[in-house]
Amino acid sequence: MRINTLLFLAWLVITNPASAQLSRAQFSSLENILGEKSTFSSHMTGFVLFDLDSQRVVYEKNSQLNFIPASTTKLFTLFAAVAILQDSTQTLRYLPAGDTLKIWGAGDPSWKYQDFLQPNFEKIWKNYRVIQFSDANQISPAFGYGWQWDDYYFDYSAERSPLPIYGNLLEVKKVGNRAEVFPSRFQKSIVTTTLPIKELERDFHSNSFSYNPNTFQGRERYIPLLTSGQLTSELAQELTGKIWIYKKEAMPDNTSLFRGAPLFPLLREMMLESDNFIAEQLLWMVSDRLFQTLDTERAIEYVQKTFFFDLPDQPKWVDGSGLSRHNLFTPRSMVVLIDKLYRIVPEDQLNALLPTGGKTGTLKNTFQAAQPYIFAKSGSMSNLYSLAGLVRTKSGKTYAFAFMNSNFLSRPSAIRAEVEKVMATVRDIL
Structure with missing residues (x-):
């Protein structure tokens, strides 16, 4: 070549x-x-x-x-x-510590996103009572270099994170003139406004949302969430039923790697x-x-x-x-x-x-x-x-x-x- x-x-x-x-x-x-x-x-x-x-x-x-x-x-x-990746995703790195499994996300976007084959997480953590999650291995920020700041509430500009869940997106549905969202935990973070906005909009600095019932169209089906290690842990706890603890701990050299999903479907979707x-x-x-x-x-x-x-x-x-x-x-x-x-x-x-x-x-x-x-x-x-x-x-x-x-x-x-x-x-x- x-x-x-x-x-x-x-x-x-x-x-x-x-x-x-x-x-x-x-x-x-x-x-x-x-x-x-x-x-x-x-x-x-x-x-x-x-x-x-x-x-x-x-x-x-x-x-x-x-x-x-x-x-x-x-x-x-x-x-x-x-x-470099060949046929499989890098899903997470893990290290047992008694009844706790320490994990660091490796970037796999598959978990509860689109209709991708789901990583079999259960075989990794089924024997552990507590999952300790760290994002200390994340060097790059959630937004890429040179991204436009005002894209933050469009689904094509979802934030990056080590262990994404739901594609780091909030799903929005119009029910009557109301905005209903999933995960439902964010429903309580929605307020109405008299501003002439046509969609559910997120605050720039937080996962707080607003919409105008009189002008709400509900055409934007997804809105990016403001990501954090704490939010990842909370969402994962709801999904798995296990205790999740967020602790920003450096990743040691002796972790094991879990490659949890086929790569080709992700490449094709991209x-x-x-x-x-x-x-x-x-x-x-x-x-x-x-x-x-x-x-x-x-x-x-x-x-x-x-x-x-x-x-x-x-x-x-x-x-x-x-x-x-x-x-x-x-x-x-x-x-x-x-x-x-x-x-x-x-x-x-x-x-x-x-x-x-x-x-x-x-x-x-x-x-x-x-x-x-x-x-x-x-x-x-x-x-x-x-x-x-x-x-x-x-x-x-x-x-x-x-x-x-x-x-x-x-x-x-x-x-x-x-x-x-x-x-x-x-x-x-x-």
């Missing part, structure tokens, strides 16, 4: 990459749809198309420029999880539904696997030095989900990442993990065709839209690509429609 990447860089420097392996007609088609008279001329656009068989770039446009990747960051997280919470917890599990601490920055540093030292451009990678606008990747580095994934993940599994145009995940309603041809991760925020993955052309070949757009004033949906036109052209002419 190092040799391939060096060849990639050398080729970019000494040749005209936009014409390699393309006929004049093919090159003109792409130039017309991506050129000065196209929608893409009014904002920053980077595009690269890479032949996985010949290991050569067949077309590129500004592939050396840095873009905010948004949720395409999850492709980096996917690689890290597959390479990729298909762009689940930010799972992405963040995956990096924490990577960190636990490597260092026995929950440290996003250290995990990223290790993965970059070990697996991504040969990228064409050093990325600025700061979180697992792409919520941060501090992430910066170039399209040509994204394509090399796709190539790496293509080499280590069987193609049928990779296609199952990547949203499929017109079929699955976040691409279910876009890139529709009689024969699916796009298998890719999208990422969007205000003023930016990216897509990176695999495109299958009518000739039967599969190419890696990265298409990154930023600084546009129109809606992301309008840019996505133009991206669709380009990718359909790629499918048809190659």
